[in-house]
Amino acid sequence: xxxxxxxxxxxxxxxxxxxxxxxxxxxxxxxxxxxxxxxxxxxxxxxxxxxxxxxxxxxxxxxxxxxxxxxxxxxxxxxxxxxxxxxxxxxxxxxxxxxxxxxxxxxxxxxxxxxxxxxxxxxxxxxxxxxxxxxxxxxxxxxxxxxxxxxxxxxxxxxxxxxxxxxxxxxxxxxxxxxxxxxxxxxxxxxxxxxxxxxxxxxxxxxxxxxxxxxxxxxxxxxxxxxxxxxxxxxxxxxxxxxxxxxxxxxxxxxxxxxxxxxxxxxxxxxxxxxxxxxxxxxxxxxxxxxxxxxxxxxxxxxxxxxxxxxxxxxxxxxxxxxxxxxxxxxxxxxxxxxxxxxxxxxxxxxxxxxxxxxxxxxxxxxxxxxxxxxxxxxxxxxxxxxxx
Amino acid sequence: xxxxxxxxxxxxxxxxxxxxxxxxxxxxxxxxxxxxxxxxxxxxxxxxxxxxxxxxxxxxxxxxxxxxxxxxxxxxxxxxxxxxxxxxxxxxxxxxxxxxxxxxxxxxxxxxxxxxxxxxxxxxxxxxxxxxxxxxxxxxxxxxxxxxxxxxxxxxxxxxxxxxxxxxxxxxxxxxxxxxxxxxxxxxxxxxxxxxxxxxxxxxxxxxxxxxxxxxxxxxxxxxxxxxxxxxxxxxxxxxxxxxxxx
Numbered sequence: 001x002x003x004x005x006x007x008x009x010x011x012x013x014x015x016x017x018x019x020x021x022x023x024x025x026x027x028x029x030x031x032x033x034x035x036x037x038x039x040x041x042x043x044x045x046x047x048x049x050x051x052x053x054x055x056x057x058x059x060x061x062x063x064x065x066x067x068x069x070x071x072x073x074x075x076x077x078x079x080x081x082x083x084x085x086x087x088x089x090x091x092x093x094x095x096x097x098x099x100x101x102x103x104x105x106x107x108x109x110x111x112x113x114x115x116x117x118x119x120x121x122x123x124x125x126x127x128x129x130x131x132x133x134x135x136x137x138x139x140x141x142x143x144x145x146x147x148x149x150x151x152x153x154x155x156x157x158x159x160x161x162x163x164x165x166x167x168x169x170x171x172x173x174x175x176x177x178x179x180x181x182x183x184x185x186x187x188x189x190x191x192x193x194x195x196x197x198x199x200x201x202x203x204x205x206x207x208x209x210x211x212x213x214x215x216x217x218x219x220x221x222x223x224x225x226x227x228x229x230x231x232x233x234x235x236x237x238x239x240x241x242x243x244x245x246x247x248x249x250x251x252x253x254x255x256x257x258x259x260x261x262x263x264x265x266x267x268x269x270x271x272x273x274x275x276x277x278x279x280x281x282x283x284x285x286x287x288x289x290x291x292x293x294x295x296x297x298x299x300x301x302x303x304x305x306x307x308x309x310x311x312x313x314x315x316x317x318x319x320x321x322x323x324x325x326x327x328x329x330x331x332x333x334x335x336x337x338x339x340x341x342x343x344x345x346x347x348x349x350x351x352x353x354x355x356x357x358x359x360x361x362x363x364x365x366x367x368x369x370x371x372x373x374x375x376x377x378x379x380x381x382x383x384x385x386x387x388x389x
Numbered sequence: 390x391x392x393x394x395x396x397x398x399x400x401x402x403x404x405x406x407x408x409x410x411x412x413x414x415x416x417x418x419x420x421x422x423x424x425x426x427x428x429x430x431x432x433x434x435x436x437x438x439x440x441x442x443x444x445x446x447x448x449x450x451x452x453x454x455x456x457x458x459x460x461x462x463x464x465x466x467x468x469x470x471x472x473x474x475x476x477x478x479x480x481x482x483x484x485x486x487x488x489x490x491x492x493x494x495x496x497x498x499x500x501x502x503x504x505x506x507x508x509x510x511x512x513x514x515x516x517x518x519x520x521x522x523x524x525x526x527x528x529x530x531x532x533x534x535x536x537x538x539x540x541x542x543x544x545x546x547x548x549x550x551x552x553x554x555x556x557x558x559x560x561x562x563x564x565x566x567x568x569x570x571x572x573x574x575x576x577x578x579x580x581x582x583x584x585x586x587x588x589x590x591x592x593x594x595x596x597x598x599x600x601x602x603x604x605x606x607x608x609x610x611x612x613x614x615x616x617x618x619x620x621x622x623x624x625x626x627x628x629x630x631x632x633x634x635x636x
Contacts, residue, residue: 181626206454206473325515351509
């Protein structure tokens, strides 16, 4: 019987076994985790399932998706460039979701794809920064900029037809069952596009079978407390869109924004606001927020609210400007920001109940890219604007 | 002897490690936070409470929300909101001074309720999702008392026509020639919307008898409580909360 010399492995038999089992276990765990994560994102999206449990039905199951071509004016086609890393990329982990789903005036459901990285690169190329400047039509009076003063709300009065108040629109809409007359605030970002909150356009949590609203109409500069209540007329929608991340992910606050393409180019008369991305939390910025609060002639008066930016997350910002029902969709911008005056940095959407914090998705990532794209959109169909007598 | 002990100890450690890793990999996204169920009014409920009345109930396969009127003492309905529910929203009901478990099916028109919210979406009507509902009293049918006994009807008039509404099969269009306008609603006539399941009462002396929308006929004199008197600026969509057929 011969005995071979023991090696280090033979001397440490248990150690060898431990290492083998650890490697084996880690491999199995990694394979298992990979399979689970790919299933939870890709396959659920393909099946139209939700990612966080609600809503239970997705529009893909309810409506056929028809093909959709972006308008010829799409900036994505004008400035094709390489993809830079410009903005927080947390959501880019699921780029397939970076699209918008919308409904047209004839009830068709359409999809609008959006290439965030390319659009933001184009924005940088064009403006040298992540912001788009406002447009003031020739001859349109410009109201003096608000002076920083005590927090509170102030009536816009007869300035409603002066820039920038001229760009802020009351958005009327209806939902069923009922029908229930409703409104939100919106703001022009291009000659034919108005921005508002996603919850003013689509809600599948409460109305899973009929989530879209109806009869959307925009009234830029509206204010019954003015000598000119409807200075630019009004305009009905052609189509409106909300992010797929709003629809498929349980309607999260970070994606509570949408856009309405109007059947006219009323923005040529009212002008439109710019938009800007800011670095960091932005705490301390002095902000104004303009909209149609329900406690002022039931949303028929335009009011502005002054306050301060409190803090921001990657895609959402909090401030202490006073707001009530009817203010959703209001533009929020920094007073005294010389590089981009009247440039929106957040879209107001909600009252955060604790304390006195209100908030809205900030102009970053998908919202920023969408604003750049829509600032170039021109309606494909011309309707005469309606005027309220 | 020592080697054998080391082997068995190592084996046990390996087995424990393997089981632990397997468990973690299988349950990492199923960890839930279990908060204790509240049992008394002393329980601290997160969020802000709003109190008011249940105005309309849309709990069916197509919808899952209520229309909620926030009330202010002595001023009636101050504002309205649409309220949805989480899958794990808690429902409680006050019965003889004690809170008992309830469910979403217990919600009924006319109930005074308290609801808790962590945020409000500021459209008009505002939108909220409540995680905690406390039903404080019976609804209109259970108490046989129309909301019109709590809130002042907005107009009185004569029904001139009743039609199906083509865009919403659950609703009727009711045209009324107004004989008694309210303080703020100066209209001679208007078309209103009334849900087919909304409450219709007939006044009989000091009492009320429950009727249905099928009992409404042209020529009847009715008192009308509007769901959202604030929204009369959108005259094309005025909703009725409740109709009382007058003698």
